[in-house]
Amino acid sequence: MNIPEFDLVRLINTIFRPEPGERIAVFIDLPKLQDVRGWKFLDDQELTTQRIAYEVFYQGLLNHKTELPFASVGFYAYEPTGGSNLDLPETVLTPDGRTLNLVKDVLSHLDLVLYLSTYSATAPLTALAKKIAFRGATMHGCNETILRSGLAKNYDEVSAKAERFRKALTRSDDAVVEFETLGQKYRLTLELGRQEAQKSHGLCRTPGEIANLPAGEIYWVPTGARGQFPMKLKEDGTLALMEVAEGRIFKATLLHGNQASVDRAQALFQSDPATGSIGELGIGTQVLPFANADIQDEKILGTMHVATGRDDHLGGPIDASKFKNPRNATHEDILFAPHKTPEIKLNGLWMHKDSQEVLLIQDYQPTDFVKRVAI
Numbered sequence: 610m611n612i613p614e615f616d617l618v619r620l621i622n623t624i625f626r627p628e629p630g631e632r633i634a635v636f637i638d639l640p641k642l643q644d645v646r647g648w649k650f651l652d653d654q655e656l657t658t659q660r661i662a663y664e665v666f667y668q669g670l671l672n673h674k675t676e677l678p679f680a681s682v683g684f685y686a687y688e689p690t691g692g693s694n695l696d697l698p699e700t701v702l703t704p705d706g707r708t709l710n711l712v713k714d715v716l717s718h719l720d721l722v723l724y725l726s727t728y729s730a731t732a733p734l735t736a737l738a739k740k741i742a743f744r745g746a747t748m749h750g751c752n753e754t755i756l757r758s759g760l761a762k763n764y765d766e767v768s769a770k771a772e773r774f775r776k777a778l779t780r781s782d783d784a785v786v787e788f789e790t791l792g793q794k795y796r797l798t799l800e801l802g803r804q805e806a807q808k809s810h811g812l813c814r815t816p817g818e819i820a821n822l823p824a825g826e827i828y829w830v831p832t833g834a835r836g837q838f839p840m841k842l843k844e845d846g847t848l849a850l851m852e853v854a855e856g857r858i859f860k861a862t863l864l865h866g867n868q869a870s871v872d873r874a875q876a877l878f879q880s881d882p883a884t885g886s887i888g889e890l891g892i893g894t895q896v897l898p899f900a901n902a903d904i905q906d907e908k909i910l911g912t913m914h915v916a917t918g919r920d921d922h923l924g925g926p927i928d929a930s931k932f933k934n935p936r937n938a939t940h941e942d943i944l945f946a947p948h949k950t951p952e953i954k955l956n957g958l959w960m961h962k963d964s965q966e967v968l969l970i971q972d973y974q975p976t977d978f979v980k981r982v983a984i
Contacts, residue, residue: 612758624764633682635682635722635723636726639659639688642688646705648704683719694918724748729749735922744815746822764812772810780962781801783961787955788955789953801832808894810825847871850862881933881934883919883933889915892913893909899948916942955973
């Protein structure tokens with residue numbers, strides 16, 4: 610695994626191609642918002658992502674003014690949203706204690722933003738970037754492994770590899786995934802409608818674009834979905850079987866673990882149906898170490914994920930307005946990877962295109978076809 614040393618200047622220049630005089634800012638979320646005052650949050654050893662935001666990105670930008678000649682480098686904190694891709698709070702707090710309006714006072718005066726937070730801000734930030742015409746990157750859950758591997762890659766090469774993979778699989782008819790757990794096999798079919806495959810490749814050089822870093826993934830917003838798939842619930846590791854029809858999960862049943870956890874999932878799908886919408890199929894394209902953080906692990910060759918809920922940031926039709934409760938308007942990645950879901954075998958992921966079937970992943974390993982295309 611050939612990965613260079615992390616280089617902030619290379620990363621920023623490659624991804625954004627910034628112009629002299631542009632304005633940039635780093636954003637974090639804090640469980641105790643007032644701890645941004647005087648950088649008090651740095652005393653909390655649990656806040657790994659926030660510390661990296663300050664020490665590596667904010668201080669790095671200030672210390673490399675010759676190579677990265679930004680007109681200004683800002684730092685802001687906000688209250689955690691509490692869920693993946695929920696709308697951002699209206700205000701932020703500065704290290705000197707000022708409360709500012711996020712859009713009017715801050716984003717409207719920036720060219721570049723870097724969000725290093727607990728929860729993903731990609732969907733709401735993408736919507737804002739399209740309106741205000743800034744660009745940026747989200748790096749939620751960033752840790753030391755990610756910093757020294759996924760963020761150390763040459764993103765021109767990451768982009769080129771993702772494009773090769775995208776071209777090989779674009780305009781596919783559907784994808785079929787076979788899972789196995791507790792001695793039973795289940796199949797999920799995702800209709801792709803011969804749409805153009807999309808890529809998360811890291812390069813973000815046009816106003817209105819937001820990159821999700823580390824990058825290295827191709828994805829689709831399925832036009833439909835049907836079948837069954839096992840899911841390991843985040844709250845306690847309970848295994849549930851998700852029944853899918855007409856593009857969404859409509860029923861959850863217990864396979865192993867806690868019935869109450871499955872009941873809560875079922876109640877959510879029933880009370881707010883948009884939460885069960887299958888909004889993404891993603892396939893990793895990078896050779897990286899597992900970081901125990903989905904933001905990187907879902908970009909690794911041999912892994913795949915589906916996502917439920919909001920998909921407007923991916924070009925899909927489900928935005929926050931489609932949810933009965935705004936607090937449910939999340940985009941939830943369901944990652945299948947050997948370290949995260951060892952109880953679930955990934956027997957195979959097949960793509961169908963032009964009356965041909967291609968096996969892409971088997972037992973969490975990329976097939977020879979994938980290796981020829983993506984490595």
